[in-house]
Amino acid sequence: MKIAIAIPHGHTPKWTQTLVHSLQQRKNNEGADIFMACTWPGHPSIRAVTETALGSGVTVIDCERRKHSHATALEEILEHIAYKGYTHLFCTETDCR
Numbered sequence: 001m002k003i004a005i006a007i008p009h010g011h012t013p014k015w016t017q018t019l020v021h022s023l024q025q026r027k028n029n030e031g032a033d034i035f036m037a038c039t040w041p042g043h044p045s046i047r048a049v050t051e052t053a054l055g056s057g058v059t060v061i062d063c064e065r066r067k068h069s070h071a072t073a074l075e076e077i078l079e080h081i082a083y084k085g086y087t088h089l090f091c092t093e094t095d096c097r
Contacts, residue, residue: 001030001087001088002033002084002085002086002087002088003030003031003032003033003086003087003088003089003090004032004033004035004077004081004086004088004089004090005023005032005033005034005035005089005090005091005092006035006037006073006074006077006078006089006090006091006092007019007020007034007035007036007037007091007092007093007094008036008037008039008070008073008074008077008091008093008094009036009037009038009039009040009045009046009049009073009094010039010040010043010045010068010070010094011040011043011045012045012094013045013046013047013048014048015094016036016045016046016048016049016094017048017049017052017054019092019094020034020036020049020054020058021054024054024057032090033057033059033081033086034057034058034059035058035059035061035077035080035081036049036058036059036060036061037060037061037062037063037073037074037076037077038060038061038062038063038073039063039067039068039069039070039072039073040067040068041062041063041067046060059080061073061076061077061080063076064076070093074091
């Protein structure tokens, strides 16, 4: 089993840090790769992960098409992981309550 966790990121540094920290600290029986699509490339909030220890093990993908769209961010993560053997995909949001 190969698991990918997809996170569209907008501009919520504290929620993003909380989410990534939780995923990294609470290990499951199966490991998972974390992919974060930055829907606001260049927005400083992404540094809450990339410039801290939380960035270890997180692959950040800057959105190329239709920025500011979480749906498109998920598509870009899917394209990034396509044909790499993932059997499961879990998605979560950082700025929805």
